[in-house]
Amino acid sequence: AQTVTQSQPEMSVQEAETVTLSCTYDTSESDYYLFWYKQPPSRQMILVIRQEAYKQQNATENRFSVNFQKAAKSFSLKISDSQLGDAAMYFCAYRTLNSGGGADGLTFGKGTHLIIQP
Amino acid sequence: DAGVIQSPRHEVTEMGQEVTLRCKPISGHNSLFWYRQTMMRGLELLIYFNNNVPIDDSGMPEDRFSAKMPNASFSTLKIQPSEPRDSAVYFCASSLRATQYFGPGTRLTVL
Numbered sequence: 001a002q003t004v005t006q007s008q009p010e011m012s013v014q015e016a017e018t019v020t021l022s023c024t025y026d027t028s029e030s031d032y033y034l035f036w037y038k039q040p041p042s043r044q045m046i047l048v049i050r051q052e053a054y055k056q057q058n059a060t061e062n063r064f065s066v067n068f069q070k071a072a073k074s075f076s077l078k079i080s081d082s083q084l085g086d087a088a089m090y091f092c093a094y095r096t097l098n099s100g101g102g103a104d105g106l107t108f109g110k111g112t113h114l115i116i117q118p
Numbered sequence: 119d120a121g122v123i124q125s126p127r128h129e130v131t132e133m134g135q136e137v138t139l140r141c142k143p144i145s146g147h148n149s150l151f152w153y154r155q156t157m158m159r160g161l162e163l164l165i166y167f168n169n170n171v172p173i174d175d176s177g178m179p180e181d182r183f184s185a186k187m188p189n190a191s192f193s194t195l196k197i198q199p200s201e202p203r204d205s206a207v208y209f210c211a212s213s214l215r216a217t218q219y220f221g222p223g224t225r226l227t228v229l
Contacts, residue, residue, distance in 0.1 A: 033216050043207060045220035052216070091161065095216070105151050105163035105174065106211075106218060 002027045004094050006109035013082045014117045020067075021077045021112045023092030029053075033095045034068065034075045035106070040088040048090070051075065079114075087116045120144070122221035124210050130227045136198040139224045142191055143212030151218060152185055152195050153209040161209075167193065200228045 003026045013019035025034070036048040051059045051068050058066050063080045079086055092109040123142040131137055143150050151166040165175040167187045175185070182201070187193040197204055205228050211218040 035217070037220075043223050043225075045209060045211075045223075047217060047219070050217055095218075105166050105177075106153075106161075107163070108161040110160050 002029075002094050002096070002107045004092050004107050004109040006092055006112050008112045009110070010113040010115065012115040012117060013079075015082055015084060017082055018078060018080045019082055019114065021079075021090050021092075021114065023075045023077070023109055025073050025075065025092070025094050025107075027073070027094065027096070029096050031097045033097070034066075035093040035095070036064070036066070036077045037091045037093060037108075038086075038088045039091065039111070045091075049077065082116050084116050084118060087114060089113050122210055122212050122219055124208075124221035124224050126224060127222060128225050128227075130229065131200055132229050133201055134199045135228075136196065137200045137204075137226060137228075139195040139208050139210075139226070141193045141195070141210030141221060143193070143210070144214075144219055145191070147212035147214045147219075148190070149213045149218075150187060150193050151211040151213075152193070153211065153220075155207045155209065155223070156205075164195070197226075200226075202228045204228050 005024045032053045034051045038046045038048050049059050049061045049064050065078045067076045089111045091111045093106040095106050096104045125140045149168050152164040155161045164177045165185045170187045185195045207223045207225050209223045211220045
């Protein structure tokens with residue numbers, strides 16, 4: 001079974017600074033997807049960024065970027081120029097490619113609570 | 119575009135009562151997922167459907183839980199009878215390809 005580990009229960013960063021959230025995973029699959037979701041106090045799950053395992057290039061979305069190390073099974077999220085609105089729980093998630101072409105469920109890490117200091 | 123719609127947003131019930139949670143996926147999406155979030159266990163996949171067919175219900179905790187998807191635009195998750203340990207936030211998500219989009223969740227409290 002796949003597992004996702006987020007070793008940082010809580011992180012704190014000064015506004016406008018850069019912070020990196022860690023995630024490691026365990027799988028025997030070669031093709032899969034990795035995601036970072038954000039959950040603010042409203043509890044809505046919001047997609048931050050997605051990475052396909054077959055792509056060597058790291059995904060970026062504005063101030064958010066990932067460092068995907070497939071051999072090390074590591075998938076960290078870097079947030080640049082942190083803003084107060086970035087304060088939330090961040091979840092790393094994994095999804096396999098279904099051989100039948102359908103979708104599989106997500107396996108989530110336990111989350112990292114990100115605090116932004118003004 | 120409307121996102122995933124869940125109802126009710128909050129549900130408070132007493133132990134032993136039947137609870138039905140509802141979900142309308144994003145139009146055109148062919149996969150639907152039910153997740154549960156608790157402090158102790160985090161986010162867990164309960165069941166998912168592809169093209170309205172249940173594919174994997176191994177995450178459903180007990181026979182008290184059941185889920186249906188009678189058509190492409192509606193799904194229900196039912197708990198009967200409910201117990202206090204079922205208190206959690208229940209999320210529905212839908213997808214067409216790789217990315218799952220989540221509804222706002224239903225906060226269930228069983229007294």
